[in-house]
Amino acid sequence: MFPKKPLTKGSHIRVLSPSSSIHRLGGFEANLAAKERLEALGFHLSFSSHYLVPADALDSVPIADRVADLHEAFADESVDAILATIGGSNANELLPYLDYALIAQNPKILCGYSDTTALLNAIYAKTGLVTIMGPSYSSFKMVEGQPYQTASWLAATSLASYDLTPSPEWSSDAWYDPSLPRQFFPTTWKVYAHGRASGTAIGGNLSTFGLLRGTPYAPQPDRYVLFLEEAESDDYIEFNRHLAAILQAYPDPQAVLIGRFPKECQMTEETLLYILDKHPVLKTIPVLYDLDFAHTQPLFSLRIGAQVTVDTSNLSIRFD
Incomplete structure (x- = not known):
């Protein structure tokens, strides 16, 4: 099962943190370059309800908060795609608590890498929804190499056929x-x-x-x-x-x-x-x-x- 909508200019992207918090990266203001780059591509961004909750000793926030943010993003009809902030070490904590029926009823793009691997594969396993391993929100701060990275991400999120090619x-x-x-x-x-x-x-x-x-x-x-x-x-x-x-x-x-x-x-x-x-x-x-x-x-x-x-x-x- 593919997401219902491809990512196109004007799409609404919800940014959330299934494992490490934005605080691990210096906080919201320190990562505004990523927001600006995505907005320059034509996307509208919003951030999850618990996005700014203070991080705990493991650079994360409570399981219940992270689960609620995912459910809210999938249930919100205005959200076209979901983008993880970064990886971390504990996304697998969420798996027993996710409402997979809700996710299957609202198939949309979910993208991230590293620790988000657990979420991407589990959601595919439980629902059949195709997910995307690619740049996280914070990845869009990067300057060098960004044209290749963005082009591949846009190809994957277009939901059409595409080829992977080596970076320069x-x-x-x-x-x-x-x-x-x-x-x-x-x-x-x-x-x-x-x-x-x-x-x-x-x-x-x-x-x-x-x-x-x-x-x-x-x-x-x-x-x-x-x-x-x-x-x-x-x-x-x-x-x-x-x-x-x-x-x-x-x-x-x-x-x-x-x-x-x-x-x-x-x-x-x-x-x-x-x-x-x-x-x-x-x-x-x-x-x-x-x-x-x-x-x-x-x-x-x-x-x-x-x-x-x-x-x-x-x-x-x-x-x-």
């Missing part, structure tokens, strides 16, 4: 602090194993996606393509453990697409290939790595729950 260049620096220098490198998507395959896109942040294993919120499509990436807090040792666990829970992927690792993971290409070599299934299906999603910048937008076709012969990734 990428960075693993603190994009959210313009006072710090940034270093960019040419983008090269890489092939571990060749092939062509189609399936339903699931996954996202690997450690967060793993939290859904064994719960009613883990998606179970018949044929699936795994999108997997790690955040700055999980190094190559954690990736090794998390990948093994996911391939035990999802042993028959049609393809595996791996996001580029942030520098904090200390992942080298030699180490990554060593880890991939451990798993025989990865030699029999298309596997790409160093792709533009999640914790390096800029990032492309992908649809969780939608059909995707991967062809390594021309590095093609197409959502239908």
